[in-house]
Amino acid sequence: MNATMSTTKSEPTAIEVENLRKVFRQATTGQSVVAIDRLSLHIAPREVVAIVGQTGCGKSTFFDMMIGLEQPSEGAIRINGKTPYADFDAFRGKMATVFQQDRLLPWRTSYDNARLPLELMGVDEKIQRERAMHWLKRLGLENFANAYPHELSGGMRQRVAIARAFVLQPDILLADEAFGHLDEVTAAELRSTFLALARECGSTAILITHQLEEAIAVGDRIVVFGKSAKLLADIHVAQWKPEDYGLLREAIQATLQSNSPDARLIRAP
Amino acid sequence: MLSDQAHANELTGRFPRQAFVSIVIFCVLWEIMSRLSPSLGIPPFAIPSFVRIGESLMKITPLDVIVTLARVIGALVLSFVGGVVIAMGMYRSPSLENYLHPLVRILMAVPVVSWILFAVLWFRGVEFRIAFVLIAVCGPVFLVDALDAMRGVSKDLRGMMRSFRPTAFQYFTKLMFPAILPSLITSWKINLSLAIRVVTIAELVGAVTGIGHQLAVAQELFSVADVFAWTLVLVVLLFLLEALLVRFEARVLRWRA
């Protein structure tokens, strides 16, 4: 790629967010909550992005709009040129999700949960079996293919949920607080497995988290959300020298706490 | 509230020893009363001995049992399909729900006797009357339970499922139906005992076959022994069907902790 070319503009975009706004009207009080206030963000193909922000800042709302479950109040999200909400079915098999809770179907075994997305696409059963078993094995679950979710630990269930996402070998991989409720050791281990697999598949991945450590561990790019998903910082980690990571961490911490961009981030080295 | 032991027995369908004892005591007392009844001034037919009841049991006609069973199962299947389909419609369309909900509440408040009288006044065909009464009583139970259960399916699971873009049919067969199945089985248990009791009353009116009809005949003959025998058959039938349901439940719900 030509290094002198001005940034992002001419690069292809996998995920485009333009002036996105989401207002909820609370059913009980009748009050309006602005969950997302005019967010714009561009994410390139194969980029792995961490979005970090405090609880209640609108991360899950943004996530639901990327999946196409919620309609934007204003503005637009385009993923590979299509709108997840309006072109809902166009994303069949192209997008995979991992949620905070594993969200496994309790009446299905690990194997049947893992192959669910392929089954919904009407993929040949033999291929379903091959792929589901392949990914269960990659996640160390080959001996638990026939176990029901209630027979597994929290970490194992989340592995099944990750296998379910990867069977699609998706273009777009979205995770919302996927490791947040696990103990630190399990979370760190699953996170690195997840990232390695995402890079291997060449997916564009967004990992949403409220934990700074997790965001930093993810790598390429860290987007910091303030209240109402206000874009406080957009950090390309590669532009930072490893010896400055301590500084970077402090600056993001300060940004999250003050809900305004920290000066050290603005004049990035 | 059931004790743990009672609950365990219900789950496994096992018969506890205490129940056996109390039944034996009841039978012995009955037999004693039967022997004493002449000297107590009770008419001899009122408390027949078990020999008499045994004779009545030998005369049970399997055809009547089968006919009643067929009426119950047929009406329950129709109620089930109708109830679940209408519940699905109400789940998907809030305006349909607003129209139908009060109506269903009213239907559920109508006494069984009123349904039977309506059936007699409105319809001539005996089978039609019986089916009408059973469906009127059992249909709303399936409908309300299915609708409640659909509403109870977690938002998390619905979001997960939708994120993978299922067709409407897949959404129902792979998420909603398995999720509400435990409630549906419970409604089947409730409706089964309801239908077994209601079918006999419905059969009292105009039917020329079935256990209800045989009970009416026994009443005309002043035969307590026959009434006893047919009642016994009904109760055993209900227990057998319930045991079948419990086994089915254990099979399909083995994913539950």
Ligand SMILES: Nc1ncnc2c1ncn2[C@@H]1O[C@H](COP(=O)(O)OP(=O)(O)O)[C@@H](O)[C@H]1O
């Ligand atoms: N369905 C909804 N109805 C009303 N308010 C909502 C709804 N979903 C989210 N909100 C509100 O939007 C804000 C952002 O919520 P959320 O996106 O879940 O935050 P996060 O995931 O960052 O913790 C919160 O104030 C929340 O109360």
Ligand SMILES: [Mg+2]
């Ligand atoms: Mg959230």
